[in-house]
Amino acid sequence: MGRDVSPRGLFGRSLIATLVFTAAVVPGWTFGGLAERYTGSGLLDWLVTGAWAALTVRLLAPWASYRPRDAWLGLIPLYNWYLVCVLGWRVSLLPLRDWEPREDELWRARWLAGDLIGYWRADPVAVPRGEPARAAARRPR
16 A cells, blocks of 8 residues: 555545445345345345345444454344445445544554644554464564
8 A cells, every 4th residue: 555645535535435235235235125025024125125224334343443243233223334335435435444443452553643634644563474373463572
């Protein structure tokens, strides 16, 4: 990732966040509606819709400083849409961040200064060839 990154404007970020939300919710509604049509069970509709949102939360969580286990929160009706909105808003700004990293991300996060003051960068750690990923992820002493 280059150093000459600038943050997206409000319109661009909103558009990306809206597309992420749409991609996260509409297929779940579609599959849930199909499940209800074939089985007649409204509960199955909610379960399928919630499972799709939980899968989306699971996929987006590592990119937005959430834990993958937070996907269980994606199963809660209506709260899952809020969570998808938060994750979509955060993902739409990447590679910059306007939220503080979690405790386990602080070792690789950088607070930016100058024109980008108020933003963070937490680029993935490069893994040298021949070494396992855990060795490269250790904190240097």
